[in-house]
Amino acid sequence: MGNRLSKIYTKTGDDGTTGLGDGTRVAKDSARVAAYGTVDEANSAIGVLLATPLPGPQGEAIATLLTTIQHQLFDLGGELCIPGHAAIQESDVEALERHLDAFNDPLPPLKDFILPGGGEAAARCHLARTIVRRAERETVTLARHDAVRAEAIRYLNRLSDLLFVLARVLARESGHGEVLWKHERRK
Template sequence: MRIYTRTGDGGQTSLRWGERVPKNALRVEVYGTVDEANAQVGLALALLDAEAAGPLQGVLLRVQQELFAVGADLATPPDRGRGDNPRVTEAMVAGLEADIDRLQADLDPLRAFILPGGTPAAAALHVARTVVRRAERSLVALAAQEPVDPVLLKYLNRLSDLLFVAARAANRAAGVPDTLVEWQKPR
């Protein structure tokens, strides 16, 4: 497969089934942000230490596969069938919830806000979480303009929660405590 096609040199790209749209179309922005989140999850995977890799690696690899399904759904115009494309399902949302519950069971309960950071893997997971939140906000804007499968909104919302818990789990596995937000009193 050739990497370059020259078909996007004029500022347009193709949705699934060949419809041409500007590269700054909101639909393209949303699935581009999902792709960015996927790359950030890949970075977090590369940064996981050996102890944390066990429980988190499989979850994050599955999330990467599912993010491709999110992108495929978004690249399909709402008035066209998905064909054999993967499709985001309620079962995927339930899978994220099960992962959150399983990972959270080993964590101290949260009683305050925490700062994003800790280990390099946890910091990367926090960045991935914020990218997913940006994708979610863009998807809400897209849904105001044209039909969007509501399960995509659920999936992205739950995924950001999972990435938050995964960052805490990566820190815990490495023995790095959460850093609590210290509210400053006005002077």
Template sequence: MGFRLSKIYTRTGDAGETGLGDGRRVPKDHPRVEAIGEVDTLNSQLGLLLAALAEQSHNYPGLRQISDVLEPCQHRLFDLGGELAMPVYQALNGAEVERLESAIDTWNEELGPLENFILPGGSALIAQAHVCRSLARSAERRCQQLNAIEPLAGVGLAYINRLSDLLFVAARLIAKRQGIDEILWQAAAKPEA
């Protein structure tokens, strides 16, 4: 593979537009660019989660298996970004969605049923997994907004939806493997009548 970027700045975006892979120039706040940006933000935060998991895996060896499942997701998010930037390009396939579903099912068997709503916290790792989950939902919303005006082909929408589910289950599994109780939501006290 040759060099992809020979120059980092091009000055072509200084007027508020950016180029897509199909040659179109669109405003930087175009729904397609918004979707690309949300996927990129998620990928960056997932990188932080993976780095933290690697740092803690010597204390909690069970975290390595979580990393093994999540690491390919960074590459697939990059693929999704490519699909968004180049509308005719298709990189993701159904096998990736099935891989996430399989991991969710396996992890859920270990965790058991969720009996209450949980809050995103307990440890920095748990909270970071929830940050990634919420960003996956945000990326999904941006992709759905784009899909409403420019229909998206392929499995990208299904992938980002399953990834948010996987990250939720990963947060729960991190808590279990760290030996930290989940923080259960407590409803506000009802005023006395």
């Protein structure tokens, strides 16, 4: 295992730079730091989701899946923090797709847009979804001028889709139901 943090503050970032996993220093507002920082934020949002009881008979399976995803997000953060490092594999993307299909297939087809809500767990899941979408956008921004593996972007894309479906499942299993956007409310 690598170095352990024994001292939390180093003062090396006081000049507005931070060290990447390979030792190079970059500005704290660089595209790379924004991308892996938002992946970390998404991981934290999933942690907040996991801190609330997940309703229904699928709650335990969802919690187990989200814990696996947290580990993968930590791996992805490392991949983005160390230029040239590979951590997320195509098999990880495919696993998300399998889970996405399994949770989505029993749901009724969408006929309206859904607002974030549907109970505490579903609302937290929607928040995590939007943070993952931002992480995806920031990773795409990074990829415009630096090497980013396609698997990283695909993983974030599928994960946001999965979180949307999980929010639907959690809203239904909580008894709150999905909050539909009322597009005709102003007429």
